[in-house]
Amino acid sequence: xxxxxxxxxxxxxxxxxxxxxxxxxxxxxxxxxxxxxxxxxxxxxxxxxxxxxxxxxxxxxx
Ligand SMILES: [Zn+2]
Numbered sequence: 001x002x003x004x005x006x007x008x009x010x011x012x013x014x015x016x017x018x019x020x021x022x023x024x025x026x027x028x029x030x031x032x033x034x035x036x037x038x039x040x041x042x043x044x045x046x047x048x049x050x051x052x053x054x055x056x057x058x059x060x061x062x
Contacts, residue, residue: 020028020035027037034040039047 016030017026017036018028018030019026020037020040022040023035023038025035025037028035028040032041034042035047037047039045
């Protein structure tokens with residue numbers, strides 16, 4: 001197996017993301033051992049960005 005684009009096609013066969021213990025999303029990365037949704041494993045706090053609140057209409061400042 002070569003590295004690069006050719007091997008990327010086999011990615012879907014491997015289960016990289018498992019269900020996260022903290023947020024319940026299937027975003028817990030097996031090898032990186034961190035959750036891409038809430039940051040579990042990488043940070044003790046919730047993964048939160050300032051731009052996230054803009055997506056909610058009630059937080060929008062027109
Ligand atoms: Zn999570």
